[in-house]
Amino acid sequence: MNQKNTNTIFWEDERVDGADKVTGKAKYTAEHNLPNLAYAVFVTSNIAKGTIKNIDTSKALAMTGVLDVIYYANCPAVPGYNPNAAERPKNVSEWRGHKVLYDNKVRFFGQPIALVVADSFENANAAIRFVKPEYETEAFETNFDKARLNVANLKPPVTYKRGPETVTNVAATVEAEYNIPIEVHNPMELQATIAYWEAEDKLLLYDKTQGPKSTQGLMAKTFGLPDKNVRVIAENVGGAFGSSLRSWSNVPAACIAAKKLNRPVKLVLTRPQMFTLIGYRPQSWQKVNIAANAAGDFLSINHEAISNTSRYEDFREGIVDVSKFLYAAESVNTKYSILPLDLSTPIWMRGPGEATGCFALESAIDELSYKLKMDPIALRIKNFTTINPENKLPFSDNNLKACYEYGMTKIGWKNRPTVPGTLKENGLLIGYGMAVGVFGAGKGTASVRAILSSDGKLVLECAVSDMGPGTSTSMSKIAAEAMQMPITKIKFKLGDSDLPPGPSQGGSGTTSTVGSAVDLACKTLQQKLKDLAIQFAPPFSGATPDTLEVKNEIVSLKTDATKKIEIVALLKLANQDKIDLTINSSGKTPEQLKFTSNSFSAHFVKLAVNPKDGKIKVLQVVTTGDAGKIISPKTAHSQMLGGVVGGLGMALSEKLEIDHTTGQIMNASFGAYHVPLHSQIPNIDAWFVNKPDMNVNDIGAKGIGEIALIGFAGAIANAVYNATGKRVRDLPITPEKLGFKSVKA
Numbered sequence: 001m002n003q004k005n006t007n008t009i010f011w012e013d014e015r016v017d018g019a020d021k022v023t024g025k026a027k028y029t030a031e032h033n034l035p036n037l038a039y040a041v042f043v044t045s046n047i048a049k050g051t052i053k054n055i056d057t058s059k060a061l062a063m064t065g066v067l068d069v070i071y072y073a074n075c076p077a078v079p080g081y082n083p084n085a086a087e088r089p090k091n092v093s094e095w096r097g098h099k100v101l102y103d104n105k106v107r108f109f110g111q112p113i114a115l116v117v118a119d120s121f122e123n124a125n126a127a128i129r130f131v132k133p134e135y136e137t138e139a140f141e142t143n144f145d146k147a148r149l150n151v152a153n154l155k156p157p158v159t160y161k162r163g164p165e166t167v168t169n170v171a172a173t174v175e176a177e178y179n180i181p182i183e184v185h186n187p188m189e190l191q192a193t194i195a196y197w198e199a200e201d202k203l204l205l206y207d208k209t210q211g212p213k214s215t216q217g218l219m220a221k222t223f224g225l226p227d228k229n230v231r232v233i234a235e236n237v238g239g240a241f242g243s244s245l246r247s248w249s250n251v252p253a254a255c256i257a258a259k260k261l262n263r264p265v266k267l268v269l270t271r272p273q274m275f276t277l278i279g280y281r282p283q284s285w286q287k288v289n290i291a292a293n294a295a296g297d298f299l300s301i302n303h304e305a306i307s308n309t310s311r312y313e314d315f316r317e318g319i320v321d322v323s324k325f326l327y328a329a330e331s332v333n334t335k336y337s338i339l340p341l342d343l344s345t346p347i348w349m350r351g352p353g354e355a356t357g358c359f360a361l362e363s364a365i366d367e368l369s370y371k372l373k374m375d376p377i378a379l380r381i382k383n384f385t386t387i388n389p390e391n392k393l394p395f396s397d398n399n400l401k402a403c404y405e406y407g408m409t410k411i412g413w414k415n416r417p418t419v420p421g422t423l424k425e426n427g428l429l430i431g432y433g434m435a436v437g438v439f440g441a442g443k444g445t446a447s448v449r450a451i452l453s454s455d456g457k458l459v460l461e462c463a464v465s466d467m468g469p470g471t472s473t474s475m476s477k478i479a480a481e482a483m484q485m486p487i488t489k490i491k492f493k494l495g496d497s498d499l500p501p502g503p504s505q506g507g508s509g510t511t512s513t514v515g516s517a518v519d520l521a522c523k524t525l526q527q528k529l530k531d532l533a534i535q536f537a538p539p540f541s542g543a544t545p546d547t548l549e550v551k552n553e554i555v556s557l558k559t560d561a562t563k564k565i566e567i568v569a570l571l572k573l574a575n576q577d578k579i580d581l582t583i584n585s586s587g588k589t590p591e592q593l594k595f596t597s598n599s600f601s602a603h604f605v606k607l608a609v610n611p612k613d614g615k616i617k618v619l620q621v622v623t624t625g626d627a628g629k630i631i632s633p634k635t636a637h638s639q640m641l642g643g644v645v646g647g648l649g650m651a652l653s654e655k656l657e658i659d660h661t662t663g664q665i666m667n668a669s670f671g672a673y674h675v676p677l678h679s680q681i682p683n684i685d686a687w688f689v690n691k692p693d694m695n696v697n698d699i700g701a702k703g704i705g706e707i708a709l710i711g712f713a714g715a716i717a718n719a720v721y722n723a724t725g726k727r728v729r730d731l732p733i734t735p736e737k738l739g740f741k742s743v744k745a
Helices: 018-023 121-130 212-223 250-261 354-372 376-382 400-411 471-483 510-536 567-573 633-652 712-724
Strands: 038-044 050-056 066-071 112-118 132-137 158-162 172-180 192-199 202-207 230-233 265-268 284-292 298-310 331-341 428-440 446-453 458-461 490-493 548-551 554-557 560-566 578-585 598-609 616-626 683-688
Touching (some): 038 121, 192 250, 202 250, 212 250, 284 354, 354 376, 354 428, 400 598, 458 471, 471 490, 510 554, 560 567, 616 633, 633 712
Parallel strands (some): 298 331
Antiparallel strands (some): 066 112, 172 284, 284 298, 446 578, 548 554, 554 560
């Protein structure tokens, strides 16, 4: 590794956990092994809806190594499964969502109906085909496009209105419908849980979760335990994209089996089950209507959306929310409904709701720009606002104009044809497109423990997990900067519910929330060191804390650098083997609440469309972010690259296929569900404004993970229109939708 400067505060932006991950030292959930471990595999339904009349488990139980087959008839009672609140203990809450192994009802194709437990994974897997259920089937509906046409199928909508009912001086209007299919998370690491009852009332879990503390609380409330009696370990998470924001059926199932067999049980989902049992981006239909005057001022924005949920649980997300505040518009009306289907429950997926909504909104704005004969960026700048029109609060900061300027220059926006379908390079149709993304920049509560040892090493602890964005690195960097000490002497411990509480990793809030706590802990630690120096070190007798500084592992007098003492020597002098403190950082201050806070992005795309077969090739991407201060440039850059890859999949290839005659998913594999290939990823220029937003938190940082993807699919769709003159409003964009015959990918 190369060092950037001689003071050794920072290495050249390396990931502090990088070596452990590439060498295999870092362990993921399924890689842990406990003594006497048993292995569990789900048996899943092959009908979409109905009742299980009977399950014959005799042949499976007779097979080598099989320990038990657990299903509704022999499943031990789970306190949180009891629907009667009066019968549940006070410390128990009803399980939200599907209650696995609870009853004989089948609610979706692929639902777990039994759990085979054996002495090895191989023996458990071999036995599942010998579990024989008998069903009584019922009529079902999985066809979103068909079911949404009947208003009676919809749950009551959530509506929002502001401004006049009608507007005048309308020069141009766009009204269009947009469709996005179900999209699946597909992280590399399979969902996994290891459950071990260390005592009758003490539970240890290794679990793939984005929130060790939330999983701890949920399982405690489900099984009637004190929180402190449940320990959840999730030090490394191999990708999630939102799929591990809640506990799915694998978690209680593993706990049930471990309790019944009185031994630890490991349960790992299969890849096909990852398509069914851990949520997905819901299918959606949207209609957007935008009216503008001749100058390009938005007069009204109307945004309606419908997305699917399951029969047994309501799931909503912020699909229409961006239309309420991203642009200046006096009149805004939104309407959002959900449609129950006989499918499993959706969940937040990277850029939740906003990624769906921005595709429609940003596509409609692009379409409007052509009607007004205005540059799409000029139209957005015309409707730029520094005040959130929804809540009337000023944005804590909004540097979208800087993003526009950089993106236009780097993508070569001046070469964009104003008439679609008129620019060619090497016989290919060339198009340029752009779109905007936005997501809330929150700051929640977190606690961090800081332990400065007598050897000069600093350990920081928080229960937050890391699903890949480099939390350990960014937290270590924040600490190194706050303490002005080498990052090599800092360790950030995470992913264990026994550590001080931290938030679930999702919603682009980890750096803001936990980073603020780390910063505060380090500043408190510095204050402690100054106090010790004044109390025990003779050179500082009579000094005050404000006259001292802590830097380069030394406490010194600001006005006389010769008066100094090394931290290690100071602790020895004070007869302290360590300084150990825990700091709680709350949400936003009253002053910060005077602002509305968001991160912003602007994505730019240059692509080519083959006029012979309609194949699309993305040639260049410039993705820009306004995310406050960039703590770790390398990991932030990686976040933007990952967002582009996810956006490419959303725009051009990803679609869950369901056989509506059976309710079965037809492409539940990496081979059939098409995520972008490495060869399809173009040159990507990722750039940040990198301007601290001190109105959000004391470190000036905002979130990146969501804005990296939000809006990108719209940029692709707008570039395709610019290249071909054909507007595709139904994702994914394929040659067939451009009017070409089916071609191989």
